[in-house]
Amino acid sequence: MKQKELLYFIAFVIFLIGVGLLQSWNVAFGILNMCLISAIMALGVNIQWGYAGLFNAGIMGFVALGGLSAVLVSAEPVGEAWSNGGIGIVASLTILVITIAMIFYVQKMFASPLRLWIIIMVILLGYWLFQGLFSAAVEQIESFNPAFAGYLGGLGLPITLSWIIGGLVAAGGAWLIGRISLGLRADYLAIATLGISEIIIAIIKYEEWLTRGVKNVTGLPRPVPYEINLVETHWFVDLAETINANPIAMASLFVKFCYFGLFLGVLAILMWFSERALKSPWGRMMRAIRDNRDAASAMGKDITSRHLQTFILGCAVCGIAGAMLVTLDGQLVPGSYTPLRYTFLIWVMVILGGSGNNWGSILGGCIIWFLWIQAEPLGYVLVGFITFPFEDNHWLKNHLVENAAQTRLILMGAILLMVMRFAPKGLIPER
């Protein structure tokens, strides 16, 4: 890394220390942890955009798939729900899979004129069987203890396992979606992925038997100690006393620090793999395809399957980040997934950091998340300044101050536009 690029990171750390001194260390560590998760998401998008030039506008969906995995892996299974509707759900999903398999089978095996009708018959029959079993099972699951459960629950396994599973689930989704849409032109791909992410969110929001939907799953187990237990632990209280700190405040910091360690570890591993991949013959080939598709195709490279690989890898990384995000929050809130926050904001990170450069993605993720959080207080200051001429409690002033947080969207847009215009290679350009 060049000196200038190192300076960016140092400047980021200085700003973070500033937040720690001026606001609180708790806030600073909170931001830092989210910066790391953002960096991982940006890394995933960079694999797709920077290595292969794929415009994925459905990042939100893959992040959410990771989040869903965190719930399915770590939440306590709801035994009653399983015994009531488990068989029905499993059976109906099996029918769904069989129906889809049948469709492909018919598609391959039968000759032209009859085929369409057979497929329609298969779909109707499959749908009828599925619908009957499925809605009955869903009814049974959702009616059991709806205030606290109302869903199947998860496997009750350690939540860190879900980081791997989340990556795999997102990769599986990416495989399915990539098979369908990767042949499309770049801007069509963007619209198709945008659509897919909305569908994934809709499923997570409305399939309550699976995710509790908008009732949210809360209280997921943590991979790190709980504050409440910490302040009753001897060595911790002793440690707090020796450095003369308030044990309660320190417990909160300690928990965040533990997360920080875990996240940094994951980021380091992913980064190592990404850099290796980028510098390998595979990475050079990917960039060759990106820069001159026709020439690469003429040399006999199978572009669509290469693109599928990168698409899957990038989505898997986003899925890992999504699982980590839910782990950090301890809950899954389907309503919180919006394209501006989980798709386009990540794009701002990648573009600012420098498309094609993994270090740039990390830097972009850190800076943009920092600004995203700090723009809110900044917005209040700014709006306060603009509305200074108005007397207090003037309706317009109140109205604008109320909405000051929205100014951060303007800031993000401005950053994206400025970078695209004046530094299209980003802060740390591709090498």
Add this chain to the structure above:
Amino acid sequence: MAAKLLVNQIVYMSFLNAIGMSGGYGTGPNIIHDCDLRVGEGEIAVVVGPNGAGKSTAMKGIFGMIQLRKGTVLFNNHDITDLSPSDRVLEGMAFVPQNNNVFPSMSVEENLEMGAFIRADDISNTISQIFELFPTLKNKRRQMAGELSGGQRQQVAIGRALMTEPKLLMLDEPTAGVSPIVMQDLFQRIRDITASGVAVIMVEQNARQALEIADRGFVLVQGKNRFTDLGTALLANPEVQRSFLGG
């Protein structure tokens, strides 16, 4: 002083006079070197030469579609070297590119209308003149240009360029990809166009047939003038015959 006189003399003789053009694309190397082309009122000048000789580039140089690094383009006694292509259209030049020279999803008539976009006066007269020149187009006036045959499409392209009532018509390989019969027909029409005093300068691959209708001929090789003479004289020149007309 002598040079100045000479230039004036040529200007008097020629309607278009491109002198010593050198240039290429963007910041790339020169493709044409000290290239001279000229054509008089009512004349046809034909530019021939092997592939990559810079024929099309020379045309673009005359029309201002590439930046000339050296040389002057005089048109109708004006120095137009620094004008943009659209200003050259206003001066009375018209250009028919080799490819993509019609608006495919617009009707034949609309194509002609678009050709006259810079004109503010009544264009119906010009349109009927073009339909006189190309009667097939009249029947197909409501048809989309993209649905026409290659030869008809070239007619639309030439018609579109003629809509500004230019004094100089520039054609880049007007017979590329059309059958020999259609080619002869097109050449005949191009000859007809010059009857009203319009000057025509065109690049052609079908060198022999083109030189037969040409008043002047230019043979370019590697961006330089190799032979310059009357069309008939070039056809008779044994060296030209051997190297460029296939013996």
Add this chain to the structure above:
Amino acid sequence: MDFVNAIVLFCNFVLVPATTYGAQLALGALGITVIYSILRFANFAHSELMSWGAMLTLFLTWYLQSMGISAGPLPTALLALPVGIFGAIAMALTTEKLVYRFYRRQRASSITFAIVSVGVMFVMAGLTRFMIGPDEQVMVDGQRFLIKAIEFKRKTGLQEGLAIKTSQVITIVVAVTMAGALFWFLYRTRPGKAMRAFSDNQDLALLSGIKPDRVVAIAWILAAILATLSGTLYGLDKSYKPFVFMQLLLPIFASAIVGGIGQPVGAILGGFVIAYSEVLLTYAYKRFVTYLVPRDWAPEGLLQLLSTNYKFAISFIILVVVLLIRPTGIIRGKVL
């Protein structure tokens, strides 16, 4: 009688809402298509332009209401519409001048344009939410219904009522007028033909003396008019909510692409294909079928193919199917 009841039911819950929604989508898709055919990129900021225009219209509506000015039985928003359109045009031309022009000069790739439009989308979304706040606002006033369900039942003696909202009639009238005006402009006027020529063959258009800056400006003006109309009509029909527009982006894009991107007729067709599919597939046919079959055969289930929660999935599935089977769209569009 039952048959008539079934038809009325169908009209009330499927035909009328779907036609209205289709008209709104068609107007939005026309805006996408106009920009696509001139500037050759997928404009992600279009739905935010809709939001912006509708917001300005709403502001003036409130002002007019506070002054006691109204349009009688029609919504006041119609009076405010010209100002909203004007504001949207100003916004669109500003983005053209400050943002897009630079990339046009560079002849940047369509994907660069699309990413830049994401930046514009952020700025516009921030501006609207800052100015009006993230909450839902009611836009419609005046006489809400042209035909009320109760009156319809009383007059016809049918069991099923047919309600037609004023906003629905206005939507369809405005959409038809606007589409007609757009086609007249594109096929009968010189600037309109110049736009088509530019879209067809940009280099030849330049050779013919067509000024690119002017064509692009007209394209943005058209897009802004269409965006404000579709945004306001959507707001009148349902309500104004800033974040709804982000969700409209997908069906609008789907309409434009399904119909054949770059083709105005295709955009309208696509809008209706998407709207009808959404409503037809998410409507519960239980009552409809109950009217038509003998009493004993009355269905138990809702007879709903897909929950309304998944209506976005429909526009997506249609989009993907069309792209796979016929990548050019229904009307052969420009696939560059």
